[in-house]
Amino acid sequence: MKPVKQLTSRTAVLAVDNIDTDRIIPARFLTTTSRSGLGEHAFQDWRYREDGTPDPAFVLNRPEAQGCSILVAGHNFGCGSSREHAPWALLDAGIAAVISSEIADIFRNNALKNGLLAIVVDAAAHRWLLDNPGTELVIDVAAGTIATMDGQTFHFDLDPFARHCLLEGVDPLGFIQQHDEAIHAFENHREKTRQYA
Amino acid sequence: MNAPRTLFEKVWDAHQVVAQSAEHPAILYIDLHLIHEVTSPQAFAELRARDLKVRRPERTLATLDHSTPTLPANAQGQRPYVTPAAEAQVHTLETNCAEFGITLHGWDSDARGIVHVMGPELGATQPGMTIVCGDSHTATHGAFGALAFGIGTTEVGHVLATQCLLQSKPKTFAIHVDGQLRPGVSAKDLILHIIGQIGVDGGTGHVLEYRGQAIRALSMEERMTVCNMSIEAGARAGLIAPDETTLAWLKGRPMAPTGDAWDKAVAQWQTLASDPGAVYDREVHVDAGAVRPTVSYGTHPGMVTAIGEHLPEAVDDSQRDALAYMHFQPGQAIAGTRVDVVFVGSCTNGRLSDLRAAAAVLRGRQVARGVRMLVVPGSEAVRRDAEAEGLHQVFLDAGAEWRQPGCSMCIAMNGDIGQAGQLVVSTSNRNFQGRQGKGVRTVLASPATAAASAVAGRVADPTDYLTEVAA
Numbered sequence: 001m002k003p004v005k006q007l008t009s010r011t012a013v014l015a016v017d018n019i020d021t022d023r024i025i026p027a028r029f030l031t032t033t034s035r036s037g038l039g040e041h042a043f044q045d046w047r048y049r050e051d052g053t054p055d056p057a058f059v060l061n062r063p064e065a066q067g068c069s070i071l072v073a074g075h076n077f078g079c080g081s082s083r084e085h086a087p088w089a090l091l092d093a094g095i096a097a098v099i100s101s102e103i104a105d106i107f108r109n110n111a112l113k114n115g116l117l118a119i120v121v122d123a124a125a126h127r128w129l130l131d132n133p134g135t136e137l138v139i140d141v142a143a144g145t146i147a148t149m150d151g152q153t154f155h156f157d158l159d160p161f162a163r164h165c166l167l168e169g170v171d172p173l174g175f176i177q178q179h180d181e182a183i184h185a186f187e188n189h190r191e192k193t194r195q196y197a
Numbered sequence: 198m199n200a201p202r203t204l205f206e207k208v209w210d211a212h213q214v215v216a217q218s219a220e221h222p223a224i225l226y227i228d229l230h231l232i233h234e235v236t237s238p239q240a241f242a243e244l245r246a247r248d249l250k251v252r253r254p255e256r257t258l259a260t261l262d263h264s265t266p267t268l269p270a271n272a273q274g275q276r277p278y279v280t281p282a283a284e285a286q287v288h289t290l291e292t293n294c295a296e297f298g299i300t301l302h303g304w305d306s307d308a309r310g311i312v313h314v315m316g317p318e319l320g321a322t323q324p325g326m327t328i329v330c331g332d333s334h335t336a337t338h339g340a341f342g343a344l345a346f347g348i349g350t351t352e353v354g355h356v357l358a359t360q361c362l363l364q365s366k367p368k369t370f371a372i373h374v375d376g377q378l379r380p381g382v383s384a385k386d387l388i389l390h391i392i393g394q395i396g397v398d399g400g401t402g403h404v405l406e407y408r409g410q411a412i413r414a415l416s417m418e419e420r421m422t423v424c425n426m427s428i429e430a431g432a433r434a435g436l437i438a439p440d441e442t443t444l445a446w447l448k449g450r451p452m453a454p455t456g457d458a459w460d461k462a463v464a465q466w467q468t469l470a471s472d473p474g475a476v477y478d479r480e481v482h483v484d485a486g487a488v489r490p491t492v493s494y495g496t497h498p499g500m501v502t503a504i505g506e507h508l509p510e511a512v513d514d515s516q517r518d519a520l521a522y523m524h525f526q527p528g529q530a531i532a533g534t535r536v537d538v539v540f541v542g543s544c545t546n547g548r549l550s551d552l553r554a555a556a557a558v559l560r561g562r563q564v565a566r567g568v569r570m571l572v573v574p575g576s577e578a579v580r581r582d583a584e585a586e587g588l589h590q591v592f593l594d595a596g597a598e599w600r601q602p603g604c605s606m607c608i609a610m611n612g613d614i615g616q617a618g619q620l621v622v623s624t625s626n627r628n629f630q631g632r633q634g635k636g637v638r639t640v641l642a643s644p645a646t647a648a649a650s651a652v653a654g655r656v657a658d659p660t661d662y663l664t665e666v667a668a
Contacts, residue, residue, distance in 0.1 A: 017515045018397055018497050022629040027610040031264055031282040033238035033289050035350075045631045076398040079431060079497070080629060082333040082347035083236065102398055105367075105433055106333060110349035159365060161221040171351075176359045179215050179224055183361055186214045186226055 003169035004115045006140050007096055012065040013072045013133035020080035025089040038085055039092025064134050069096040072129045078107025087111040097139055101126040112162045125154035141166050201472035203369050204438050205404045208344040212327045214361055222365040228326040229256055230356045231312045234290040235263040236331030240354035241293040251297040252360045258321055259294050259301040261287055262311045264611055267573050267600035279612030310576020310602050313337035313544035318578050320450025324439035324466040329356060334544050336427040340420035342439040342469050367433045368478035370403035374411040376485040381660045384419035385546055385643035388426045389491040389501045391483055397499030400432025407437050411485035417446040418550040425545045426626050429498035438470035490658050493628045493641040494531050495519030504532050504658045522630055523638045531656050537619035539570040539651040541644050543607035546624035547575025549582050551644040556588045558648035558662045559595040565654030570597035573605040609633045622650040
């Protein structure tokens with residue numbers, strides 16, 4: 001994973017609440033055994049018309065959304081399934097950060113493990129971001145800030161460990177593996193005491 | 198004297214290999230890792246890339262359920278996979294399990310089933326365990342007092358490699374269900390009602406514990422239905438403390454302890470219930486007696502209504518969009534809406550008692566003309582038991598299709614799918630836009646409501662049908 005320290009981009013705004021993982025990547029695309037190539041199906045049934053051509057009404061298809069890597073979305077983004085295909089699809093489609101007033105737990109976990117910034121801001125910041133599509137933002141992961149071009153700064157919380165992994169570009173697996181001795185000790189203790197609960 | 202602890206805290210504490218600190222989450226030991234074909238291939242690829250083994254293959258259990266056809270193989274043994282990719286995905290899991298030494302309940306196993314139906318049936322799911330799976334409905338196993346939750350594929354890789362997971366401690370949320378459910382009101386009605394009450398994101402960041410008289414009165418299968426949908430309120434997991442009902446269900450299952458080990462296990466399990474005075478971060482009370490047969494009307498599982506009531510006048514953008522997608526008008530009655538497809542099955546409602554509830558309504562009746570009804574048992578065991586009781590004949594006589602076990606129309610990635618515009622009354626767990634096919638309108642319901650709606654050809658309250666049967 002590449003380190004993610006700072007991101008500067010204009011925003012695309014999808015002002016819909018409860019955007020679920022089925023909308024982000026419909027289940028029929030989950031038969032893949034690869035992580036790559038899902039971007040073309042991100043928001044598939046929202047993004048394309050019956051004949052397969054892009055629907056110009058969909059926010060991400062509009063000319064002004066091209067090149068935007070920050071998605072500002074309605075409340076409770078990513079609710080639903082545990083499919084990691086959702087962040088894979090967004091990243092592959094060029095989205096590097098999702099900002100909302102609430103992001104579902106599993107999606108948020110999955111996103112951060114892939115270097116997709118899943119950022120929760122307070123209601124006032126969220127309102128401003130929803131109301132100002134196309135605005136340019138500078139997201140600073142170490143500082144936990146989002147700076148706007150007109151001088152505002154919004155703060156966001158990030159789990160310190162997730163922040164560390166993002167900044168260093170490391171996978172949490174290595175951290176667990178460093179505790180191999182503790183895992184062995186735990187297993188031995190459980191087996192000796194035949195614990196069932 | 199230790200401070201009183203909740204059920205969740207007891208299970209959490211017992212599995213901390215490394216405690217949470219200001220710098221890092223806890224390292225949590227995982228007792229049981231369930232895997233299936235859809236969310237595991239990239240995790241195995243990662244293991245290979247890093248030259249890692251599966252640390253505890255005997256704590257890992259695999260099945261085929263999501264991409265699998267529910268129509269039988271032909272005379273040559275070929276199965277009607279929806280695409281070559283679906284077939285390749287199934288073969289990939291077969292290969293991975295063989296290579297890494299994992300037990301797979303595949304096509305030749307008489308235990309194969311939807312992962313959350315199979316685990317409990319085998320007795321693999323036990324109180325006090327930590328259980329994970331690359332599937333958000335892993336919360337189902339919480340019905341046994343296990344801490345069970347869905348994880349992504351990267352985390353599947355972590356568990357395969359280390360039998361551990363990094364986890365930040367969630368908050369606790371007690372759902373007290375007071376009083377008694379009325380006759381004819383099912384566990385599905387109850388959980389839809391609860392999600393409607395706390396909201397589709399009401400459980401975010403929390404682990405739910407379902408408590409109270411009405412919960413104690415539920416059978417194990419009903420408890421699984423309730424816990425299954427915890428994620429539909431955004432919760433990480435949903436637990437119910439083990440009791441005599443739990444023990445009676447578990448005893449004698451193939452993977453349950455026996456003899457002295459059983460007695461010792463029971464003694465430990467009986468200490469799991471939340472202590473008197475244990476403090477939850479949040480609590481709500483739900484009046485079981487107020488629950489009526491309930492269905493979803495919108496595009497997430499928090500948009501629910503009693504069948505007898507009128508839909509809300511749309512008050513916000515979400516509801517307006519949802520009603521438009523569903524072709525519903527604000528304030529209309531949902532009962533009487535024309536139905537195209539009825540689906541009975543899934544990890545929510547694909548167990549024997551669910552099929553019995555549907556059959557009780559269908560017995561001696563016919564699926565309405567123009568309605569297609571699929572009944573898909575949750576596992577091979579459910580299929581065998583249902584056929585031994587003749588339930589399959591009730592479904593076939595009524596004009597329904599009796600299929601082979603799998604997730605089927607719940608996730609609709611195996612070819613069992615609705616057509617755009619069709620209204621599907623479904624015993625599954627999600628009514629998101631496009632969940633059961635592009636443009637498909639899903640109404641979530643109990644098995645009895647689904648069966649009554651199949652007979653009526655319209656969304657129907659099952660109470661009337663059940664009264665007639667009783668008389």
